[in-house]
Amino acid sequence: MKIILDVFGGDYAPSEIVKGAIFALKELNNDVIIVLSGSEEEIRKELSQYEYDKTRIEIINAKDVITNDDIPTLAIKQKKESSIVVALDYLKNNSDAIGLVSAGSTGAVLTGSILKIGRIKGISRPGLAPILPTINNENVMLIDCGANMDSKPIYLAHFALMGSAYMRSVYNIKNPRVALLSVGVEDKKGNELTHEAFKLLKQLPINFVGNMEARDMLSGNYDVVVSDGFMGNVALKSLEGMAENLFKLIKQSITATFARKIGAAILKPALKEIANKMDYKNSGGAVFLGIDKIIVKSHGSSKYKSVAASIKQVLSMHQSDLISNIKDDLSKIDLNIDSAQNN
Amino acid sequence: MKIILDVFGGDYAPSEIVKGAIFALKELNNDVIIVLSGSEEEIRKELSQYEYDKTRIEIINAKDVITNDDIPTLAIKQKKESSIVVALDYLKNNSDAIGLVSAGSTGAVLTGSILKIGRIKGISRPGLAPILPTINNENVMLIDCGANMDSKPIYLAHFALMGSAYMRSVYNIKNPRVALLSVGVEDKKGNELTHEAFKLLKQLPINFVGNMEARDMLSGNYDVVVSDGFMGNVALKSLEGMAENLFKLIKQSITATFARKIGAAILKPALKEIANKMDYKNSGGAVFLGIDKIIVKSHGSSKYKSVAASIKQVLSMHQSDLISNIKDDLSKIDLNIDSAQNN
Numbered sequence: 239m240k241i242i243l244d245v246f247g248g249d250y251a252p253s254e255i256v257k258g259a260i261f262a263l264k265e266l267n268n269d270v271i272i273v274l275s276g277s278e279e280e281i282r283k284e285l286s287q288y289e290y291d292k293t294r295i296e297i298i299n300a301k302d303v304i305t306n307d308d309i310p311t312l313a314i315k316q317k318k319e320s321s322i323v324v325a326l327d328y329l330k331n332n333s334d335a336i337g338l339v340s341a342g343s344t345g346a347v348l349t350g351s352i353l354k355i356g357r358i359k360g361i362s363r364p365g366l367a368p369i370l371p372t373i374n375n376e377n378v379m380l381i382d383c384g385a386n387m388d389s390k391p392i393y394l395a396h397f398a399l400m401g402s403a404y405m406r407s408v409y410n411i412k413n414p415r416v417a418l419l420s421v422g423v424e425d426k427k428g429n430e431l432t433h434e435a436f437k438l439l440k441q442l443p444i445n446f447v448g449n450m451e452a453r454d455m456l457s458g459n460y461d462v463v464v465s466d467g468f469m470g471n472v473a474l475k476s477l478e479g480m481a482e483n484l485f486k487l488i489k490q491s492i493t494a495t496f497a498r499k500i501g502a503a504i505l506k507p508a509l510k511e512i513a514n515k516m517d518y519k520n521s522g523g524a525v526f527l528g529i530d531k532i533i534v535k536s537h538g539s540s541k542y543k544s545v546a547a548s549i550k551q552v553l554s555m556h557q558s559d560l561i562s563n564i565k566d567d568l569s570k571i572d573l574n575i576d577s578a579q580n581n
Numbered sequence: 582m583k584i585i586l587d588v589f590g591g592d593y594a595p596s597e598i599v600k601g602a603i604f605a606l607k608e609l610n611n612d613v614i615i616v617l618s619g620s621e622e623e624i625r626k627e628l629s630q631y632e633y634d635k636t637r638i639e640i641i642n643a644k645d646v647i648t649n650d651d652i653p654t655l656a657i658k659q660k661k662e663s664s665i666v667v668a669l670d671y672l673k674n675n676s677d678a679i680g681l682v683s684a685g686s687t688g689a690v691l692t693g694s695i696l697k698i699g700r701i702k703g704i705s706r707p708g709l710a711p712i713l714p715t716i717n718n719e720n721v722m723l724i725d726c727g728a729n730m731d732s733k734p735i736y737l738a739h740f741a742l743m744g745s746a747y748m749r750s751v752y753n754i755k756n757p758r759v760a761l762l763s764v765g766v767e768d769k770k771g772n773e774l775t776h777e778a779f780k781l782l783k784q785l786p787i788n789f790v791g792n793m794e795a796r797d798m799l800s801g802n803y804d805v806v807v808s809d810g811f812m813g814n815v816a817l818k819s820l821e822g823m824a825e826n827l828f829k830l831i832k833q834s835i836t837a838t839f840a841r842k843i844g845a846a847i848l849k850p851a852l853k854e855i856a857n858k859m860d861y862k863n864s865g866g867a868v869f870l871g872i873d874k875i876i877v878k879s880h881g882s883s884k885y886k887s888v889a890a891s892i893k894q895v896l897s898m899h900q901s902d903l904i905s906n907i908k909d910d911l912s913k914i915d916l917n918i919d920s921a922q923n924n
Binding site: 421429456473484503 | 716730762771772794795796797799800811814815816818819820823824825826827830831834837845846848855858
């Protein structure tokens with residue numbers, strides 16, 4: 239089976255992306271082939287640094303690149319030879335291709351996935367869903383973190399269903415606790431969207447535990463947090479921003495005097511441990527759930543370890559039959575959702 | 582002049598609230614009198630522990646208390662002898678009363694302020710606005726952080742105007758940088774609400790610097806961040822949650838071994854410095870901007886220092902003529918806002 243990797247997306251492309259592929263190969267079974275999409279010449283130059291099993295790397299040449307400055311919908315249509323479009327076409331046309339990883343323009347990956355691959359039948363909108371590490375060493379999926387602005391309640395119901403299927407399938411959690419991002423835990427808290435979504439989530443055959451507050455995102459009390467893309471994005475970036483700020487301040491402060499530098503030397507491993515533990519890039523990328531193939535959007539700042547983690551994530555999703563499971567779940571709730579959608 | 586303090590609100594009422602009043606008295610000029618609202622008996626018991634100028638403390642007896650379990654609109658109407666209602670009535674009826682501080686139920690303080698005191702004429706909705714410390718030792722106001730769900734664009738325009746007036750009046754910032762909370766800095770990023778609000782903010786006579794991302798809330802690049810209450814609440818609680826989590830993890834990790842405990846002992850002051858620096862309760866409470874008197878909502882977990890900071894904040898707002906300044910600004914833009922509101 240083949241996993242496709244867009245080599246020309248992300249801040250550290252192409253070198254860290256290719257390095258990630260080589261790193262992943264070592265940890266994956268021999269039956270996995272990684273297909274690299276991008277300028278063949280540059281990819282070969284990067285590959286020449288490494289020793290690896292040449293039968294397990296394929297290259298599909300793509301002369302062009304879509305950057306963050308491109309307008310995604312236009313770029314997907316016009317830059318037909320860009321690394322991401324070539325990768326998506328390959329994914330679409332090859333039944334042995336199980337999924338795709340890109341650290342490139344989020345807009346291009348999302349738009350391209352919808353245009354080239356399409357949604358799972360019955361899913362109103364796909365949601366972008368990072369997996370965040372919780373403070374008690376578990377994981378929580380936040381869905382959606384930015385693919386959909388101005389969501390309708392039915393989108394959130396589908397996010398809940400897919401998130402629950404993901405944590406059940408990929409993480410083997412029997413009955414994932416699904417919560418709705420709100421401004422308090424009480425049922426009545428929230429806005430028009432969450433009030434309507436709350437009613438739908440209660441109807442789903444999932445373990446819906448009610449509203450939650452953003453402060454408890456990483457508490458370990460939830461397996462899936464459901465949100466509109468705007469609000470999820472605000473939550474995710476606030477968490478990231480605070481973590482970055484605190485580590486910056488700590489770094490400044492603990493090296494401010496000679497005595498503190500000694501303390502800092504002793505505690506460096508402890509602080510590094512925490513930074514690593516809370517860095518969600520280590521556990522893979524954000525899944526674009528609701529597309530009819532496996533799409534993982536690796537963080538733009540991904541280095542080789544994150545790229546390799548995203549590649550392994552594709553394999554886990556494939557092996558756990560995630561997309562089939564979502565389709566099964568969806569077939570069971572069709573009627574309820576449809577009747578509720580008209581409320 | 583008099584500042585009213587609701588003694589029976591907050592996790593540490595009444596003891597820390599009364600202590601906060603005594604602490605504030607020492608730092609304020611002799612012409613400031615603090616009016617304590619609540620059970621006279623209990624207040625006298627608390628006061629008996631302290632030495633203070635008795636001419637500068639007044640008590641207004643209030644037999645009842647509104648808690649977080651009460652429904653705010655009902656409680657304000659029914660619990661007429663609660664400490665917050667008595668305090669608001671006093672504020673309304675006494676011209677020498679310049680403002681009010683409460684650490685009690687946010688819903689009750691907001692609802693009570695609107696019902697008892699009322700909005701500034703021309704303000705569509707008041708906004709709840711905490712002042713957050715930035716990493717470069719400045720401050721940023723986030724308005725609104727939860728008073729209004731499902732805001733209309735015009736609300737955000739008024740938040741922007743009031744926030745700008747606050748930072749100009751109270752913090753002497755000549756031309757406060759006002760930004761709109763969104764999912765990216767580009768003009769087109771955001772949802773329907775932010776797109777419409779963006780157009781209005783551009784028309785205001787303020788220094789509108791465009792969209793901003795939640796990750797940059799505390800960067801020091803902005804003086805005022807404008808947001809719907811749901812999104813502002815999500816941002817604020819995410820920031821709080823991440824800070825709490827990281828400090829918790831650091832505490833665990835740096836005391837895990839004997840060697841680390843030594844490092845921890847050396848670095849304790851540095852870490853405490855940072856925790857203090859980033860604790861926004863130290864610089865006062867959240868202002869309820871848009872009410873025709875000064876209302877400061879101190880954090881529910883406020884101890885005496887936060888209470889005292891909130892009292893001093895009321896005085897700063899009074900001395901800088903904030904409410905007059907807002908009214909002046911409002912009179913200048915009336916026409917523009919009104920025409921835009923109909924878009």
